[in-house]
Amino acid sequence: MSPKKQPFETPENYFYEFNERLQKRIRKERQPEKPKVRKSIWLYASSSAAAAVIVGLFITLLNQEKKFEKQQEALEIGLFEEIPDEEIINYLSNSDVFMQSFIQSEGKNVDEFTFEEYETLYNLQYE
Amino acid sequence: MQEPIVLKVSKTITLEEQFNQIVNEYKERLYWHIRKIVIDHDDTDDILQETFVKVWNNLEGFREESSVYTWIYRIATNESLGFLRKKKRRSFFSLSNADYDLASKLDVYPFLEAERITHKLQKAILKLPTQQRLTFNMRYYDEMKFKDIAQILGKSEGAVKAHFHHARKKIETEMLDES
Numbered sequence: 001m002s003p004k005k006q007p008f009e010t011p012e013n014y015f016y017e018f019n020e021r022l023q024k025r026i027r028k029e030r031q032p033e034k035p036k037v038r039k040s041i042w043l044y045a046s047s048s049a050a051a052a053v054i055v056g057l058f059i060t061l062l063n064q065e066k067k068f069e070k071q072q073e074a075l076e077i078g079l080f081e082e083i084p085d086e087e088i089i090n091y092l093s094n095s096d097v098f099m100q101s102f103i104q105s106e107g108k109n110v111d112e113f114t115f116e117e118y119e120t121l122y123n124l125q126y127e
Numbered sequence: 128m129q130e131p132i133v134l135k136v137s138k139t140i141t142l143e144e145q146f147n148q149i150v151n152e153y154k155e156r157l158y159w160h161i162r163k164i165v166i167d168h169d170d171t172d173d174i175l176q177e178t179f180v181k182v183w184n185n186l187e188g189f190r191e192e193s194s195v196y197t198w199i200y201r202i203a204t205n206e207s208l209g210f211l212r213k214k215k216r217r218s219f220f221s222l223s224n225a226d227y228d229l230a231s232k233l234d235v236y237p238f239l240e241a242e243r244i245t246h247k248l249q250k251a252i253l254k255l256p257t258q259q260r261l262t263f264n265m266r267y268y269d270e271m272k273f274k275d276i277a278q279i280l281g282k283s284e285g286a287v288k289a290h291f292h293h294a295r296k297k298i299e300t301e302m303l304d305e306s
Contacts, residue, residue: 006159007245
């Protein structure tokens with residue numbers, strides 16, 4: 001008895017080319033995890049490097065900010081040292097309306113005040 | 128059915144030679160066996176390759192309790208059914224089922240007027256429950272012995288005979304209704 005005719009057709013040369021394609025697939029499956037391992041090592045290395053760069057940048061920025069603050073502080077102290085006491089008293093009495101009115105309420109002239117007197121008054125007022 | 132050349136794994140040749148012999152002997156038969164289960168050519172090609180990859184991976188540890196022939200058919204059948212199960216799961220939300228998809232795939236392939244009966248037969252076969260469909264295909268197209276079919280499907284010989292009987296009856300009714 002002859003075998004029954006199959007109900008479908010196959011693309012041309014399908015069975016002829018099948019062995020080669022199968023060999024390729026088996027070869028591909030035979031190559032174990034090596035590339036994957038290598039890939040994951042590179043992945044870990046690059047992500048660690050990126051994390052290190054980010055942390056480094058953050059620390060550098062933080063240090064720079066601190067340095068800048070210190071510089072600003074030193075600059076301000078230096079500038080204040082150069083300013084005569086009278087000028088500071090004048091500035092403060094002109095800018096501080098409350099102190100000015102207080103000095104005037106004492107019946108005194110702002111220009112007559114020494115820095116120490118001003119400081120005593122200021123402390124009395126704000127203690 | 129033509130008796131398979133490679134019935135048992137020989138110990139006189141290398142594993143690779145045995146494998147090549149198996150591939151050459153069974154690639155065509157297995158292709159048709161899988162194709163009748165999943166219908167689509169590309170799916171069949173993928174499952175056939177996967178079947179042989181599994182054969183290759185397990186050939187060394189293969190125990191000669193059963194013949195290579197039924198062992199390979201069993202792998203191919205399980206792979207095909209696994210493929211259909213996956214497809215059915217995927218189409219769970221798409222209001223269609225794998226059986227419907229198989230029937231619609233059948234219409235994609237051009238049949239000549241002379242092959243109208245073949246087309247009708249295939250449609251009727253696709254309406255059968257899976258076990259009956261597998262049994263009918265293996266018995267009708269591949270002319271396998273019931274004993275071998277039973278071994279491939281992991282059923283008793285009596286159960287397989289019953290499957291074939293029911294399948295034939297249903298197909299007859301279907302074909303008569305359609306004509």
